[in-house]
Amino acid sequence: MLDLTAKVHDESRQGEAYAPFVNDPTVYRKKFYIESYGCQMNFSDSEIVASILNKEGYGATRNAEEADLVLLNTCSIREKAEQTVRKRLTEFRKAKESKPGLLVGVLGCMAERLKAKFLEEEKLVDMVVGPDAYRSLPGLIEEAETGQKTVNVLLSRDETYADISPVRLESNGVTAFVSIMRGCNNMCSFCVVPFTRGRERSRDAFSIVAEAQDLFDRGFREVTLLGQNVDSYYWVNEEAAATVQNAAGEAVTFAKLLEMVALVSPDLRVRFSTSHPKDITEEVLLTMAKYENICKYIHLPVQSGNSRILQLMNRTYTREWYMAKVDQIKRIMPDCGISADIITGFCTETEEEHQETLSIMEYSKYDYSFMFFYSERPGTLAARRYKDDIPEEVKKRRLQEIITMQNRLSVESNKLDIGQTYKVLIEGESKRSDQDWMGRNSRNKAVVFAKGNSNYKKGDYVYVTITDCTQGTLLGYLQQ
Numbered sequence: 425m426l427d428l429t430a431k432v433h434d435e436s437r438q439g440e441a442y443a444p445f446v447n448d449p450t451v452y453r454k455k456f457y458i459e460s461y462g463c464q465m466n467f468s469d470s471e472i473v474a475s476i477l478n479k480e481g482y483g484a485t486r487n488a489e490e491a492d493l494v495l496l497n498t499c500s501i502r503e504k505a506e507q508t509v510r511k512r513l514t515e516f517r518k519a520k521e522s523k524p525g526l527l528v529g530v531l532g533c534m535a536e537r538l539k540a541k542f543l544e545e546e547k548l549v550d551m552v553v554g555p556d557a558y559r560s561l562p563g564l565i566e567e568a569e570t571g572q573k574t575v576n577v578l579l580s581r582d583e584t585y586a587d588i589s590p591v592r593l594e595s596n597g598v599t600a601f602v603s604i605m606r607g608c609n610n611m612c613s614f615c616v617v618p619f620t621r622g623r624e625r626s627r628d629a630f631s632i633v634a635e636a637q638d639l640f641d642r643g644f645r646e647v648t649l650l651g652q653n654v655d656s657y658y659w660v661n662e663e664a665a666a667t668v669q670n671a672a673g674e675a676v677t678f679a680k681l682l683e684m685v686a687l688v689s690p691d692l693r694v695r696f697s698t699s700h701p702k703d704i705t706e707e708v709l710l711t712m713a714k715y716e717n718i719c720k721y722i723h724l725p726v727q728s729g730n731s732r733i734l735q736l737m738n739r740t741y742t743r744e745w746y747m748a749k750v751d752q753i754k755r756i757m758p759d760c761g762i763s764a765d766i767i768t769g770f771c772t773e774t775e776e777e778h779q780e781t782l783s784i785m786e787y788s789k790y791d792y793s794f795m796f797f798y799s800e801r802p803g804t805l806a807a808r809r810y811k812d813d814i815p816e817e818v819k820k821r822r823l824q825e826i827i828t829m830q831n832r833l834s835v836e837s838n839k840l841d842i843g844q845t846y847k848v849l850i851e852g853e854s855k856r857s858d859q860d861w862m863g864r865n866s867r868n869k870a871v872v873f874a875k876g877n878s879n880y881k882k883g884d885y886v887y888v889t890i891t892d893c894t895q896g897t898l899l900g901y902l903q904q
């Protein structure tokens with residue numbers, strides 16, 4: 425039998441499917457199944473799609489075999505991400521053969537990148553819908569039901585889905601993503617995102633705070649504010665600015681937004697991702713330091729530790745500039761955790777330049793990293809300008825060295841936590857044992873500890889003293 429049920433990878437949620445939200449046939453006349461790939465933004469978008477579909481009478485199912493509509497929310501960031509989706513589509517081809525009415529739609533970045541070409545390449549696909557076109561899904565589904573192939577890949581300058589309340593599917597009820605902006609105006613030469621997601625735009629600050637408040641009222645205790653480049657968040661209340669009294673002071677920067685969300689409740693933790701090193705300001709760092717509930721953890725992708733490569737990547741900072749940023753973070757928040765994204769084997773990268781990536785990792789002491797080898801993406805500046813000239817075996821070897829370095833740094837960082845006591849938000853039972861809780865400390869490290877005789881539950885804050893660690897987890901005991 426085909427495996428069309430949820431696939432959950434250990435290190436990430438790639439390909440995860442959603443559990444039924446409400447399985448009541450009187451509410452929902454049809455069923456949809458959605459799988460998401462790529463970054464958290466895509467997972468967050470799937471929750472917006474679910475909300476739009478719920479209103480149309482489609483309820484979510486975790487089992488693709490009983491679905492009337494199958495959606496894949498896709499990612500184009502690396503060649504491999506696209507291959508995974510194509511492989512998955514061939515599996516759905518078989519499902520479609522045995523169920524003629526089944527509709528298959530491709531959403532997200534791959535839909536945007538390939539547009540109508542998708543319909544030529546993958547004949548079984550009925551709908552191709554880009555990330556800014558989800559409001560048109562109901563109409564597109566209706567058309568597809570008549571046997572028409574449909575495409576909407578229009579990018580928008582102002583769509584933020586601000587008024588759509590995402591359906592929290594497959595949620596632990598404690599942590600949630602809140603999208604604060606869309607698109608990206610940077611032009612990192614390796615990156616396909618500006619092409620698939622369009623221009624940067626920031627969402628209404630009040631709708632963000634209202635969503636965080638609503639989540640808190642429903643028992644959630646942590647929100648992660650999401651954007652490709654959160655530090656360039658900038659929103660002006662046009663309505664208020666239009667009235668004379670309020671003409672000044674209505675612009676909301678990311679630092680201000682962080683504060684607004686932090687003030688929802690001291691018991692609501694606030695996280696954010698991703699920070700471009702060039703845009704994270706001292707004001708943001710000071711705001712983080714000021715509020716205990718803004719988590720002391722920054723995802724600060726470095727990409728490379730060498731200034732020449734950084735320039736070719738169009739990252740607009742140098743090695744020294746990045747290191748100074750790390751110093752500034754540690755000066756303002758000595759306990760702040762930092763993680764990174766790293767690309768190895770970018771065009772023309774020499775062995776010495778690779779060594780500089782290893783040494784900047786050591787300098788920054790990352791708690792963890794997401795590590796990739798360079799994958800050329802059609803249409804990007806790098807694809808047009810530079811030759812992808814590092815042989816695959818060299819890329820792989822360098823990547824392995826980077827992974828080995830990160831493993832060492834993660835263990836070293838975790839060892840420093842032994843003997844410390846941390847405030848931990850309980851997210852759920854540990855994967856390994858229902859006798860243990862799993863939660864995170866402010867620094868985003870996973871902490872596992874025995875439940876003991878306590879009456880704590882998911883969403884509670886507890887204090888845990890760390891006694892041991894693995895590469896990815898701190899182990900400890902509950903302070904009674």
Ligand code: SAH
Pocket residue numbers: 501502614615616617651652653698699700725727765766767796797798799800801
């Ligand atoms: N907006 C985020 C990154 C989004 S993409 C930022 O600027 O930090 C996530 C990560 O994928 C990037 O940080 C980069 O490390 C990696 N990535 C992007 N394009 C890639 C490519 N062509 N090949 C390999 N890795 C890539």
Ligand code: SF4
Pocket residue numbers: 608609610611612615616617618652653700
């Ligand atoms: Fe891509 Fe750069 Fe934008 Fe990140 S900041 S999404 S890497 S272009």
Ligand code: F3S
Pocket residue numbers: 461462463464465466498499500501532533616617620621
């Ligand atoms: Fe992938 Fe698109 Fe995110 S390319 S990483 S899903 S913005």
